[in-house]
Amino acid sequence: MVGIDDVAAAAGVSTATVSRALRGLPRVSPATRSKILATANELGYVPSSAASRLASGKTRTVGVLAPYVDRWFFGKAIAGVDHELHGRGYNLSLFNLGGRSAPRERLFSRAMVHKQIDALLLLCMYLHPEEIEDLHAIDMPLVVVGGPVEGIATVGIDDYRAAKTITEHLIHLGHRHIALLHGSDDLELNFSVPKIRVEGFHDAVHEAGLELGPDAVFFGNFTVASGVEAMRRFMALPEPRPTAMVCASDEMALGVLFEARRQGLRVPEDFSVVGIDGHEIGASAGLTTVWQDPTAQARRGTRMLLAELAGEAGAVHSEMAEQRLIVRETTAAPPAF
Amino acid sequence: MVGIDDVAAAAGVSTATVSRALRGLPRVSPATRSKILATANELGYVPSSAASRLASGKTRTVGVLAPYVDRWFFGKAIAGVDHELHGRGYNLSLFNLGGRSAPRERLFSRAMVHKQIDALLLLCMYLHPEEIEDLHAIDMPLVVVGGPVEGIATVGIDDYRAAKTITEHLIHLGHRHIALLHGSDDLELNFSVPKIRVEGFHDAVHEAGLELGPDAVFFGNFTVASGVEAMRRFMALPEPRPTAMVCASDEMALGVLFEARRQGLRVPEDFSVVGIDGHEIGASAGLTTVWQDPTAQARRGTRMLLAELAGEAGAVHSEMAEQRLIVRETTAAPPAF
DNA sequence: TTGAAAGCGCTAACAC
């Protein structure tokens, strides 16, 4: 295995010079630099990351903690992180918490995360109070993407406004009796996001002077299947039923849409459905939604982390992400309107 | 920062003994071991991975190369790798190739992959001939999940049989004029998978003594949107049109399904659609498909890698994964039947 | 069963 001193010897310089030259540091003459580059290339030299980590104390790796990797928001976000990292020579170390909060270890203080990464990007998830404590204790740049965590810099949309916007869209269309399908609190995927979205929904309804029957609230777990399930329960309701449903995610909305049509409801003529997210499949299915871009959010968060690592103190800070109402084909005025 | 010799000093033993004790190696008396464990814990000792990597030459990290991370198959697979890795103390280093083949560097020989990982898991993707060469050159356990790569151990379904099975299902229902939507070859996502699936389709059609008009073949890029697009082109065909369509992925099939219904076709009464994959959204939409489990495939591949690293020579080998026809609600006999 | 000591292959002062 060719090491740095092989290169040094071959180029007739010292290892220190090789190190500087290869890392693009100043204080190397152009001539020596190009010579070193050439011989390094010729010898097929690849620096040992282990050695440079040990010597420099930097890992050039950022950790990504996610509750799921095979769900829309998280997949999109991870793609964004990766995009920013690679190309700048940083590595991405992925830690999947597996969603369920109970059996997971206290990762933040464990060897896995600790000492293996220079910075940490957390994807929106439920956190135990003691985990949040651990989080505050780790001494490295840290940002969360997707939802607010107490006292930690966050990049994400305004969930309250998203829910309110989409609900108001329905109200403007003339709906007076609107159902809600939200992510259950006891499901550990999220934390405050579901709750905040529910508040936006409630406020929109109340500000319009409408009432919300307790039979109009359904629970799901953000999956399509849970949307289907919720719609089955909805159809079991005695008439007159709500004429529209607000879903806390596009995936659930899709399930609702499928099941509604399966049961013979015409959407949007008989029944309107909306989601939140901007899922591609929702787009193709014609789902009205509030769009957001998890990839862009993750890229923003990653760039903050990198800037902080580059010495730019205060680079990491909370920032609101873009969102947009997209009206498509699953919303219309209610039937009797 | 507490290091190994702090622990050694506190426990009254040598660093060598601490090292052995903490890694569970033999030749440490139970008494010393438990004492060391206790003091290490007490001191909050966390070994420096950089140092142990350098000293041992092992990174305890496996690399995952994927063309996309935000697509169904890949997200599921990455989740599977993660599941096997963490808990055994291994890390997962993710490399996203970004799908497009042209502008990507020759990663395999680059510093990123090289010397940073102990083993490599490749997710089904298109590879340039020279990349395959690089692959053969790297000296570490290697497995690909999702599709055959020349001369490399692979875990995945029999794509030929999947396509043939799903096509025969349609033929048995009475369809005589079947369209195909397959992943384009010039789209760099895949490599042989699209082609193999096409062959299975063709063979099923020909063995049934049916013909395949050239107007019956559509191209997509595995996305839902491309399914929608293909269906628009299909509807522009003069009648009589094919009575069913085989799609090379569930996502495309979903797009086809949405657009078919949008255009007023009744599915399955007027038109049948099938996919391949077992996507959850397809399940909720009632899509007939050939199911596969990317997570299980990735777990299998990861376990092989780990076994090989544990010294079990020959642990890495090609293996066929499970698949199953799932008939749901998008297939029926053709209209005039 | 345990300890001493020599690296692993770089980086970072500091001197020249």
Add this chain to the structure above:
DNA sequence: GTGTTAGCGCTTTCAA
């Protein structure tokens, strides 16, 4: 602009 040198914090012979 370049070289010398002392670590970085472990693992791993080899002795004891």
